[in-house]
Amino acid sequence: MTKVALAFDLGGTELRGALVESGGHVIAHVSAPTMAIAGSEAVIGQIIALAGDLLTQHPQAKVAGIGVGAPGPLDPKAGIVIAPPTLAGWHDVPLIDILGKHFGLPVRLENDANAAALGEWRFGAGRGTGSMVFVTVSTGIGGGVVAEGHVYHGRRGLAAEIGHMTITGEGDRCFCGAVGCFEAVASGTALGRRATALTAPGDGSLLRRLSADGDISARHVVDAARAGDGRARTLIEAEANWLGIGFTNLLHLYSPDLIVMGGGLANGFDLLAPSIRAVVEQRAMPAYRDVPIVPAQLGNQAGLIGAASLILWEGEPGAPLAMAQDDENNNDTTKRAGAREASHG
């Protein structure tokens, strides 16, 4: 059997595990609701149990190591989960040490957005590019930067906290306490909030009908806009404007070859893309205007595949990653993930 990695994607809601082989193929997948309020020992116990399930399914697997994507802030080099807001009782947990001692295998840790960025870069929308900024737009906004074959880490692995980049002086206060964070105006949460404020329960609007007269989510706005609803289209325009301002900043700051947009709101990428591009072309300096902006391809598998890549393709910390090759496995992966149309340009 080919070399495989155990990969985990540790979310505040769901803990997912997989066996990923060196072609990027997920050969087994398990998950469990994260015991997010039970503290780190309980969750690490879940990781160990899920690993057991995966290895029971594939007893012949030659496991090269364990890659874990976890919520930040975390220190990928020291292997420490610092203080994730979505996991109670995790404070400076030395996850690499703990799992390494338990399994006797190499363990690598990466922030979840960086892991997803790596997955997309190696096997998804970023295949073949030298540098890439991955932006995940859902409840919040996160990101990861791959440049010259490395995740761009910065001090303590804390770079690319793009959700808390100030882009305006207006809007609701961000949970972080500042006003004007990219996340506070452009996340799916912000879009849903604007839709909710624009309508009222029982007003008969499509937005309220889709939400059964409750709070409107970004998904409802996308669905209503797709059905041709005028108010939803206006909301999508405003959302694209904020995304365009933020993406323009990312072009000026990181000068990537490519921006990849993932997260829940990528479901509406085709609706958002024309206005995002118009804003970028209006605001970016000329040398940056032709950089493609495309939707993610790996959906919710990006983090798992990226976590596996920490073991399967990255060497020493800081060593350049091997570039993706267009072999059969890659093509399989792309098909499996259901590549969406990259409606940019």
Next chain:
Amino acid sequence: MTKVALAFDLGGTELRGALVESGGHVIAHVSAPTMAIAGSEAVIGQIIALAGDLLTQHPQAKVAGIGVGAPGPLDPKAGIVIAPPTLAGWHDVPLIDILGKHFGLPVRLENDANAAALGEWRFGAGRGTGSMVFVTVSTGIGGGVVAEGHVYHGRRGLAAEIGHMTITGEGDRCFCGAVGCFEAVASGTALGRRATALTAPGDGSLLRRLSADGDISARHVVDAARAGDGRARTLIEAEANWLGIGFTNLLHLYSPDLIVMGGGLANGFDLLAPSIRAVVEQRAMPAYRDVPIVPAQLGNQAGLIGAASLILWEGEPGAPLAMAQDDENNNDTTKRAGAREASHG
């Protein structure tokens, strides 16, 4: 004689050249007004003439190569000056090829802000840090990022265009056409413009007296604030607020070990620093709040020393730079440049 580099700092106003030895010491220095409207051939002729002057002064110099800092946009790897707004008639000029053929020496090219960042990182305020963001605040705002021993280049060397990061929806339109660029609200030009708008010729204010009733510059505001003028102090507070917002973004995006502020406005660093820090501590997420923000140490020699470093200490493009060592030469350099007090914290 020790190994030296020929270094040039090609500005829109002044062309400066130096011989720099491997300890970072400038052993000879020449300059001329840039023939900025005469086209690239004339200016390249000036570079060749200045090189001749330097080599005449030091006929025994063993020149290892030529490092050039020039205005962007430029492509450091291809060695091409693309289209600098301050130099007429420069369009895709293959400067490395031209100088390499003329002198028969290795030539390296870097954007001027990146060259200054390298100089400060190797021999100035950034000595000994792993990663650093250099911000130059004067007529405009530019920057350079050194991370893990590399200049962070991005596609075509265009990363760290931090002056055109959008940080607000207000203020005067930037020359680039957008509203809310960091440069448009926080450059020395913006500070001078605000001071001019706040006062009137003949109003007897210290600001107008310092400017002989003409337009007020950032330097006048700094001088008036230092003299205790209330209006100037208020203007400095507002300036520090914009700088604090921009610097917080740089912390979140690049997570450097250090931010170094250079450029003309660094003359007022001691006045600006307390409010910059207060804004950072209010707006940055907790893990970023303790990053030092310090003034540049090399003044207008940073670019020349950085350009020399491309030859003297950097190997292949992309190879990590050697870290600075605290040898005697370094201490000499620091003294020579007149290290200012790093009033942060």
